[in-house]
Amino acid sequence: MSAEVNLGRSPKKKTNRDPKNFGTTGERFVYQDDDAIEKPFNWKQLTRLISYMKPYAKQMIPLIVILMIIGTVTKLTVPYLTGYAIDKALGAEAGSSTSLTLLYQIAIAVLLLYVVQYITGIFRIKYTNIIGQRVIYDLRTDLFRHIQKLSFNFYDKRPAGSVLVRVTNDVNSLQDLFTNGVVNLLIDCVQLLGIVIILLAINWKLGLAVIVTVPIMFFISTTLRVRIRRAWQDVRAKNSRINSHLNESIQGIRVTQAYTQEEENMKFFDQMNMESKKSWDKASAMNQGFGPLIEITGGFGTLILFWLGSSLIESNELTIGLLIAFSNYVGNFWEPINRLGLMYNQLLVAMASSERIFEFIDEKPNIADSEDARKIPKIKGDIQLRDVVFEYEKGRQALKGINLDVTAGQSIALVGHTGSGKSTIINLLSRFYDISSGSITIDGYDVRKVTVESLRSQIGIVLQDTFIFSGTIRDNIRFGRLDATDEDIESVAKAVGAHDFIVAMPGGYDTEVEERGNMLSMGQRQLLSFARALLADPRILILDEATASIDTETELKIQEALKVLLQGRTSFIVAHRLSTIRHADHIVVLDHGRIIEEGNHAALMKQQGTYYGLIEAQYKFL
Numbered sequence: 001m002s003a004e005v006n007l008g009r010s011p012k013k014k015t016n017r018d019p020k021n022f023g024t025t026g027e028r029f030v031y032q033d034d035d036a037i038e039k040p041f042n043w044k045q046l047t048r049l050i051s052y053m054k055p056y057a058k059q060m061i062p063l064i065v066i067l068m069i070i071g072t073v074t075k076l077t078v079p080y081l082t083g084y085a086i087d088k089a090l091g092a093e094a095g096s097s098t099s100l101t102l103l104y105q106i107a108i109a110v111l112l113l114y115v116v117q118y119i120t121g122i123f124r125i126k127y128t129n130i131i132g133q134r135v136i137y138d139l140r141t142d143l144f145r146h147i148q149k150l151s152f153n154f155y156d157k158r159p160a161g162s163v164l165v166r167v168t169n170d171v172n173s174l175q176d177l178f179t180n181g182v183v184n185l186l187i188d189c190v191q192l193l194g195i196v197i198i199l200l201a202i203n204w205k206l207g208l209a210v211i212v213t214v215p216i217m218f219f220i221s222t223t224l225r226v227r228i229r230r231a232w233q234d235v236r237a238k239n240s241r242i243n244s245h246l247n248e249s250i251q252g253i254r255v256t257q258a259y260t261q262e263e264e265n266m267k268f269f270d271q272m273n274m275e276s277k278k279s280w281d282k283a284s285a286m287n288q289g290f291g292p293l294i295e296i297t298g299g300f301g302t303l304i305l306f307w308l309g310s311s312l313i314e315s316n317e318l319t320i321g322l323l324i325a326f327s328n329y330v331g332n333f334w335e336p337i338n339r340l341g342l343m344y345n346q347l348l349v350a351m352a353s354s355e356r357i358f359e360f361i362d363e364k365p366n367i368a369d370s371e372d373a374r375k376i377p378k379i380k381g382d383i384q385l386r387d388v389v390f391e392y393e394k395g396r397q398a399l400k401g402i403n404l405d406v407t408a409g410q411s412i413a414l415v416g417h418t419g420s421g422k423s424t425i426i427n428l429l430s431r432f433y434d435i436s437s438g439s440i441t442i443d444g445y446d447v448r449k450v451t452v453e454s455l456r457s458q459i460g461i462v463l464q465d466t467f468i469f470s471g472t473i474r475d476n477i478r479f480g481r482l483d484a485t486d487e488d489i490e491s492v493a494k495a496v497g498a499h500d501f502i503v504a505m506p507g508g509y510d511t512e513v514e515e516r517g518n519m520l521s522m523g524q525r526q527l528l529s530f531a532r533a534l535l536a537d538p539r540i541l542i543l544d545e546a547t548a549s550i551d552t553e554t555e556l557k558i559q560e561a562l563k564v565l566l567q568g569r570t571s572f573i574v575a576h577r578l579s580t581i582r583h584a585d586h587i588v589v590l591d592h593g594r595i596i597e598e599g600n601h602a603a604l605m606k607q608q609g610t611y612y613g614l615i616e617a618q619y620k621f622l
């Protein structure tokens with residue numbers, strides 16, 4: 001696109017007003033909950049997610065696995081050595097005597113094991129973080145590259161906020177899974193297996209008795225955690241509704257005060273605040289119950305251990321040292337089970353996030369080059385519309401058979417009531433949508449048969465809602481043609497009459513403007529967007545004229561700038577100002593998707609038809 005396209009401004013957004021989707025329903029304020037926050041397991045999706053690790057798998061995964069195995073083995077050796085020390089060095093085993101030398105040796109061995117465990121842990125975390133960060137980087141890049149290609153109809157159906165949430169929150173929520181989750185899952189499984197084997201090897205009877213508590217533990221850890229997490233999610237959802245309401249209230253404070261709606265507003269706020277408090281109380285109560293419940297189950301395991309263990313010691317089937325080692329292993333048991341419960345939770349959330357991310361990645365742009373698409377050569381600017389029919393949604397025609405012949409260099413003003421189809425025509429010319437039937441040709445080339453890039457790069461678009469990106473004024477103009485020199489930029493700014501106000505700004509062309517250019521006036525923003533379009537020097541120019549009223553002086557400046565901008569190009573203007581309409585070579589009057597009148601201003605006024613009525617009604621004060 002040679003000039004500017006504002007994706008944020010989708011003309012007619014449809015919102016899903018199904019009450020089922022609303023969290024808080026009030027008569028006036030309705031805040032929609034985000035999509036599902038968790039989804040059941042989906043192996044295919046998980047495999048697809050994990051495939052993002054593939055590029056790094058060869059390099060790092062073997063190393064991580066080795067570090068993980070060393071770490072686990074060292075960890076699991078310590079309890080055994082402790083038991084051994086008690087039996088052999090402290091003489092707890094029948095027939096053995098106290099040996100301080102052996103005790104020191106074992107203590108040094110334990111210390112060394114801890115050091116090894118610490119070092120392997122550091123490197124393992126380092127490498128898993130590297131993989132995690134790279135995977136997230138790749139995923140974010142893929143997603144951003146893809147959403148930039150998606151067509152207008154995709155954005156028509158989705159509020160900008162939901163797209164944003166996917167690129168930020170959903171990707172971030174996968175971060176934990178990749179940095180710790182996958183590796184921890186492996187470590188925990190290996191550790192659990194190791195402990196089970198050791199327990200059974202030390203004493204199978206005691207081992208079996210203790211392992212019985214595992215399913216209970218696992219059940220508590222997963223089920224209860226799921227419920228606790230949901231409760232906290234509910235708290236977050238309620239808080240985010242409060243935030244939405246706050247945001248809306250503050251933004252609309254002038255209207256609220258003007259209509260004395262403060263009390264009414266307060267009632268809604270109070271209701272939401274109360275809901276948030278209730279959900280917090282609930283979540284917090286559940287949270288407090290979790291720890292003690294785990295401890296009680298742990299205590300139950302210890303009870304079995306000591307009850308059965310003591311009788312095994314009596315019958316000489318177990319030594320005191322081994323019983324202590326056993327109890328240490330059991331202590332180590334809960335840790336991985338607990339983490340697996342956490343991991344299970346993380347996976348459910350990751351499933352929902354990845355589903356949403358992949359839904360975007362799998363969305364095919366509607367507007368894509370056909371297989372035999374060719375580059376359109378340098379455009380002259382002859383345009384033909386033949387029986388153009390278009391529907392945004394099946395069965396509702398926005399254009400009902402438009403025929404139009406435009407010769408290169410002509411300026412066409414599109415006028416008509418709101419919803420008559422003006423914006424639709426300009427959207428179709430640059431192929432933001434494909435027509436349902438008929439044809440649109442530029443210099444004899446059907447727009448569907450040429451590459452989108454070659455077409456759009458020769459069409460400039462200046463939208464009503466001028467989009468200013470954060471950066472300098474110079475950068476904003478340069479957006480029209482990235483290789484333009486500073487001299488080119490100044491020369492187009494001068495040509496459209498923007499130079500004077502730019503140099504009067506504190507930093508001149510290097511003044512930083514905020515995103516959306518709030519520090520610039522409407523007229524200044526318009527002039528900047530004209531400069532941007534002029535720099536791009538497109539053969540066809542599409543202009544959606546701003547409707548906002550501006551003072552007469554700025555109006556004159558804009559008209560002057562327009563003259564420069566339109567010179568020598570074919571232009572389509574969704575015109576709102578009488579002066580613009582009057583200067584157009586050809587005026588097309590639309591009504592309910594049809595052309596009902598066309599000609600120049602004088603001829604159309606003479607007809608005393610719809611155009612005459614429109615001008616009389618809308619422009620008589622200008």
Ligand SMILES: Nc1ncnc2c1ncn2[C@@H]1O[C@H](COP(=O)(O)OP(=O)(O)OP(=O)(O)O)[C@@H](O)[C@H]1O
Pocket residue numbers: 010011012013156392393398416417418419420421422423424425
């Ligand atoms: N993205 C969309 N999805 C569905 N229908 C749409 C969409 N955009 C426009 N329409 C419908 O198509 C018809 C023509 O709309 P269009 O935006 O072209 O009108 P317009 O003449 O430009 O109006 P305005 O002067 O208000 O901008 C209208 O009935 C409108 O509701």
